[in-house]
Amino acid sequence: MSDLPAGVERRRFDGDERLATRGEPVYGEPTDGEWRAWNPNRSKLGAMLALGMETGLEGGDDETVLYLGAASGTTVSHVADVAGPTYAVEFAARPVRDLLEAADSRPRLFPLLKDARKPETYAHVVERDVNVLVQDVATRGQARVALENRRFLADDGRLLLAVKARSEDVTREPAAVFADVREELAEEYELLESRRLDDYHADHLGIVARPL
Numbered sequence: 001m002s003d004l005p006a007g008v009e010r011r012r013f014d015g016d017e018r019l020a021t022r023g024e025p026v027y028g029e030p031t032d033g034e035w036r037a038w039n040p041n042r043s044k045l046g047a048m049l050a051l052g053m054e055t056g057l058e059g060g061d062d063e064t065v066l067y068l069g070a071a072s073g074t075t076v077s078h079v080a081d082v083a084g085p086t087y088a089v090e091f092a093a094r095p096v097r098d099l100l101e102a103a104d105s106r107p108r109l110f111p112l113l114k115d116a117r118k119p120e121t122y123a124h125v126v127e128r129d130v131n132v133l134v135q136d137v138a139t140r141g142q143a144r145v146a147l148e149n150r151r152f153l154a155d156d157g158r159l160l161l162a163v164k165a166r167s168e169d170v171t172r173e174p175a176a177v178f179a180d181v182r183e184e185l186a187e188e189y190e191l192l193e194s195r196r197l198d199d200y201h202a203d204h205l206g207i208v209a210r211p212l
């Protein structure tokens with residue numbers, strides 16, 4: 001089992017051991033004092049950590065994160081509980097309202113109503129050389145989005161990518177979709193680990209990669 005990021009702990013909630021961070025609850029998750037459970041069934045990154053993947057996410061005030069596909073903040077709120085400046089890109093206005101609420105109690109969480117396929121529209125806001133690029137956009141062209149946002153990632157940074165097979169092509173075998181995504185990513189990334197997340201998310205692949 002890999003090391004968990006600083007600030008992420010295994011704790012008991014109602015008798016069950018769960019990953020947890022310290023922060024205000026966001027999605028009705030169980031709490032215990034200042035701790036909140038991180039539900040791997042609601043979070044691909046949570047599933048990657050629960051499965052023991054070596055994410056390279058370290059936690060700590062100095063760690064910067066760019067998160068693509070933040071939705072209403074379920075996962076990115078946990079990230080901002082443990083990391084430093086966390087830029088959260090989401091292009092749908094409705095979830096961004098909830099994301100702004102999650103950011104109220106998290107001064108290091110910066111919601112951006114932007115399209116992750118157009119990185120030039122937030123290049124003036126997001127700092128360069130972020131340590132971690134997390135992506136969970138569940139849309140067609142997931143590899144391309146990761147390639148286009150490589151520009152923000154430090155050379156020794158990590159890409160933590162969740163790929164949803166059905167978003168690429170509902171008719172194809174997930175394994176074939178994942179093979180194509182891996183191949184496309186290889187233009188600019190070295191893949192360090194990839195693992196199916198089916199225990200928590202059907203037909204999803206978790207990938208850890210570093211820039212070439």
Ligand code: SAM
Nearest residue numbers: 069071074075090091092115116136137138139
């Ligand atoms: N990552 C979220 C979590 O764990 O809390 C769930 C993300 S949900 C599976 C995918 C999100 O990506 C949706 O909210 C969708 O609006 C957003 N999305 C899809 N394409 C996008 C794009 N091009 N730019 C920004 N957000 C996008």
